[in-house]
Amino acid sequence: MNLKTFKIGGIHPPEGKEYTEDKPIEIIMPETGALMVFPMSQHIGAPASPIVAKGDRVLLGQKIAEAEAFMCSPIHSSVSGTVKDIKPMLTPGGTMVQSIIIENDGLFEEDPSLGKDTSFESFTREQILDKIKNAGIVGLGGAGFPTHIKLNPPPTDKIDSIIVNAAECEPYLTTDHRVMLEKTDRLVQGLAIMLKLHPGAHGYIAIENNKQNAIDAMVKAVQGFDNISVVALLTKYPQGSEKQLIYAVTGREVGSGKLPASAGCIVDNVDTVLAVERAVCKDRPLMRRIVTFTGDAVNNPGNYQVRIGMNMNDFIKAVGGFKEEPSKIIAGGPMMGKAIYSTDVPFIKTSSALLCLTREAATLPPESNCIRCGKCVSACPMGLMPLNLNQDALSSDMAAFEAHHGLDCIMCGSCSFVCPAKRHLAQTIIAYRGEVMASKRKK
Amino acid sequence: MNGNLMVSSSPHIRSNETISSVMRDVIIGLVPAAVMGIIFFGVTAAIEIAMCILAAIVAESIYNKIAKKPNTIKDLSAVVTGLLLAMNLPALSFDTHPIAIFVMPVVGAFFAIIIAKQLFGGLGQNFINPALAGRAFLLASYPTLMSGSAFGPTGFLAKAGIDAATYATPLASIKQTGDAGATLIQGLIGNTGGTIGETCAIALIIGGLYLIIRKVISWRIPVVYIATVFIFTTILKFAGVPAAADRLPVQELFYGGLMLGAFFMATDYASSPVTPKGQLIMGFGCGFITTLIRVFGGYPEGVSYSILLMNLCVPLIDRYTAPRTFGYSKVKAKEVK
Numbered sequence: 096m097n098l099k100t101f102k103i104g105g106i107h108p109p110e111g112k113e114y115t116e117d118k119p120i121e122i123i124m125p126e127t128g129a130l131m132v133f134p135m136s137q138h139i140g141a142p143a144s145p146i147v148a149k150g151d152r153v154l155l156g157q158k159i160a161e162a163e164a165f166m167c168s169p170i171h172s173s174v175s176g177t178v179k180d181i182k183p184m185l186t187p188g189g190t191m192v193q194s195i196i197i198e199n200d201g202l203f204e205e206d207p208s209l210g211k212d213t214s215f216e217s218f219t220r221e222q223i224l225d226k227i228k229n230a231g232i233v234g235l236g237g238a239g240f241p242t243h244i245k246l247n248p249p250p251t252d253k254i255d256s257i258i259v260n261a262a263e264c265e266p267y268l269t270t271d272h273r274v275m276l277e278k279t280d281r282l283v284q285g286l287a288i289m290l291k292l293h294p295g296a297h298g299y300i301a302i303e304n305n306k307q308n309a310i311d312a313m314v315k316a317v318q319g320f321d322n323i324s325v326v327a328l329l330t331k332y333p334q335g336s337e338k339q340l341i342y343a344v345t346g347r348e349v350g351s352g353k354l355p356a357s358a359g360c361i362v363d364n365v366d367t368v369l370a371v372e373r374a375v376c377k378d379r380p381l382m383r384r385i386v387t388f389t390g391d392a393v394n395n396p397g398n399y400q401v402r403i404g405m406n407m408n409d410f411i412k413a414v415g416g417f418k419e420e421p422s423k424i425i426a427g428g429p430m431m432g433k434a435i436y437s438t439d440v441p442f443i444k445t446s447s448a449l450l451c452l453t454r455e456a457a458t459l460p461p462e463s464n465c466i467r468c469g470k471c472v473s474a475c476p477m478g479l480m481p482l483n484l485n486q487d488a489l490s491s492d493m494a495a496f497e498a499h500h501g502l503d504c505i506m507c508g509s510c511s512f513v514c515p516a517k518r519h520l521a522q523t524i525i526a527y528r529g530e531v532m533a534s535k536r537k538k
Numbered sequence: 539m540n541g542n543l544m545v546s547s548s549p550h551i552r553s554n555e556t557i558s559s560v561m562r563d564v565i566i567g568l569v570p571a572a573v574m575g576i577i578f579f580g581v582t583a584a585i586e587i588a589m590c591i592l593a594a595i596v597a598e599s600i601y602n603k604i605a606k607k608p609n610t611i612k613d614l615s616a617v618v619t620g621l622l623l624a625m626n627l628p629a630l631s632f633d634t635h636p637i638a639i640f641v642m643p644v645v646g647a648f649f650a651i652i653i654a655k656q657l658f659g660g661l662g663q664n665f666i667n668p669a670l671a672g673r674a675f676l677l678a679s680y681p682t683l684m685s686g687s688a689f690g691p692t693g694f695l696a697k698a699g700i701d702a703a704t705y706a707t708p709l710a711s712i713k714q715t716g717d718a719g720a721t722l723i724q725g726l727i728g729n730t731g732g733t734i735g736e737t738c739a740i741a742l743i744i745g746g747l748y749l750i751i752r753k754v755i756s757w758r759i760p761v762v763y764i765a766t767v768f769i770f771t772t773i774l775k776f777a778g779v780p781a782a783a784d785r786l787p788v789q790e791l792f793y794g795g796l797m798l799g800a801f802f803m804a805t806d807y808a809s810s811p812v813t814p815k816g817q818l819i820m821g822f823g824c825g826f827i828t829t830l831i832r833v834f835g836g837y838p839e840g841v842s843y844s845i846l847l848m849n850l851c852v853p854l855i856d857r858y859t860a861p862r863t864f865g866y867s868k869v870k871a872k873e874v875k
Contacts, residue, residue: 350865
């Protein structure tokens with residue numbers, strides 16, 4: 096098969112996928128009596144508003160928070176039980192967020208609205224979008240963009256390509272890989288549903304060639320769908336970044352500051368597409384997600400299906416804990432994931448992995464002078480010059496930072512990875528980029 | 539466990555490459571040429587190499603001490619500078635210059651490390667190649683030792699009767715008599731007059747390829763540099779320029795300091811462009827100026843000065859060759875600047 100990839104920049108970090116890529120997805124359920132925490136903000140946009148009160152009994156799959164704003168997504172209980180409290184709780188993002196706390200009664204009694212097996216063929220476009228919105232589906236790759244909004248772009252953007260992002264370029268992460276092997280047909284169904292929303296568009300499942308068995312499985316599964324094809328990609332980080340993926344698959348460049356829809360594309364993560372299938376064909380809202388639990392500090396690295404809201408400490412105990420005290424725990428992959436300072440937090444919709452590193456693996460080398468080797472320039476997939484942006488950020492030169500297109504940084508971390516001087520390139524650029532954007536918003 | 543977790547901004551992993559691993563690769567790349575230099579120029583070459591490296595390390599340590607900065611000799615950049623400087627020195631005869639053999643490397647290394655490198659901010663901040671700056675300083679300080687008769691091969695093989703070349707470098711000989719006075723094979727293996735590290739073209743090419751394969755340097759500067767010298771000399775020769783009449787383009791590649799300059803000096807990180815396009819310009823500019831000096835200039839060789847001159851243009855080159863940012867059309871990219 097002809098391998099595609101993006102043209103400029105990119106790196107090859109050690110993959111680390113060998114620990115978990117052969118581990119089938121295991122289902123982990125919360126124990127009876129466990130406290131489940133559902134933060135009201137698990138997505139980009141306005142927080143959802145609670146529609147249950149302290150003391151209420153809720154059922155599995157019951158909607159407990161409603162989306163009132165346009166850019167918002169509802170939240171459902173992933174267990175049956177009693178609402179214990181509604182108060183700010185610590186989230187994996189490190190902030191306190193208003194959350195609904197539900198004590199699991201262990202019965203998993205389902206809400207009557209759940210579980211009707213239906214075919215999506217008879218649904219209208221509006222019905223499908225409504226089901227996706229009501230299921231609380233957001234981008235599960237990490238960004239948490241509400242999926243019903245993404246699937247319904249302004250009519251001026253003519254969508255001709257829907258891309259399932261199965262690149263999974265982040266080291267260590269293997270959930271998309273396992274989904275493609277284990278839930279192959281349902282993934283194709285999910286894509287077919289999304290294609291029904293955009294008649295005439297073509298569906299692509301884009302997979303890096305370090306997952307050859309997934310490519311083979313998907314190629315077999317899409318036989319008979321003439322509007323879906325599998326695209327094999329040459330493994331390179333950050334291929335799973337929206338703009339790089341669109342370029343690799345379609346050859347189109349998404350303009351600076353534009354959304355994929357402007358290039359006629361919709362990109363959705365594997366787990367998201369699977370959630371769409373469950374929402375539309377089975378009337379089940381988003382209540383679970385698949386996470387990779389890995390790193391050199393853990394006993395049983397693997398892929399696990401967890402209930403959203405489950406406490407990470409409970410989960411870590413349930414899957415065998417640590418063989419060595421971790422020094423750093425990262426929510427997500429090692430390139431773009433966020434280091435968390437406490438595991439006493441719930442899994443939320445966007446938690447894709449827990450990477451637990453020992454002191455040895457977590458210790459970063461000290462920073463030294465830039466030697467102007469230019470490796471960051473060659474590595475940047477956006478054609479930026481990170482060494483200059485680093486200087487602009489350190490000297491707080493907003494005008495220069497913008498003139499050097501610092502706002503176009505996709506925060507992939509490739510520059511910091513390759514830097515032989517171990518400079519904190521991405522770190523300073525990302526931090527300053529946030530500052531610049533905040534000051535622009537004020538104006 | 540909670541409360542003891544490290545928190546830092548992503549990315550959380552780094553490549554294994556460090557400054558010292560890069561410098562170590564450069565040293566490895568220079569070893570073949572250094573060994574050939576010692577073989578052809580003898581024990582004094584080895585003494586000068588050792589003196590240059592030692593003096594560079596001492597200079598770096600002293601400066602760091604005075605400036606109250608952490609000692610940076612472990613990054614090996616001072617060793618590289620010292621070694622490169624030695625490659626640019628003639629092997630002096632122990633009988634005629636017993637003091638200069640020790641003093642010249644020290645003067646050059648101190649100038650390179652302290653004046654050219656540290657006073658401008660240290661590693662990565664020097665705007666010209668420190669080793670070449672040291673060489674230029676020595677050329678002004680020891681004009682007779684740094685040119686002419688000091689260049690003859692005096693080493694083991696040379697003494698053992700392999701065609702000892704005349705006491706002028708091939709390029710100087712071409713300039714004076716129109717004839718290189720050495721065969722092309724001699725130039726390739728390094729049995730000609732010249733500085734310690736510049737004569738063995740094969741060893742330098744092997745070392746240069748090693749650096750390219752290890753991704754320490756890109757192919758752009760050396761390939762464009764060498765190609766420009768070849769093409770420009772060919773053009774001058776066949777255009778009937780009198781000064782170029784005696785020049786054979788192939789000779790221009792393997793005699794003199796071109797290979798050393800193209801692979802190891804023009805590619806110095808701090809004083810060469812970081813952008814791919816800029817590196818092409820750097821290579822072309824070096825090749826162009828080198829040929830101009832060789833053909834029309836008063837000096838027989840133009841590699842060092844061409845690189846030093848191009849070093850000065852690097853900030854400007856980098857500024858105007860920034861890559862196109864993804865998502866910007868070519869027209870728009872120009873508007874922004």
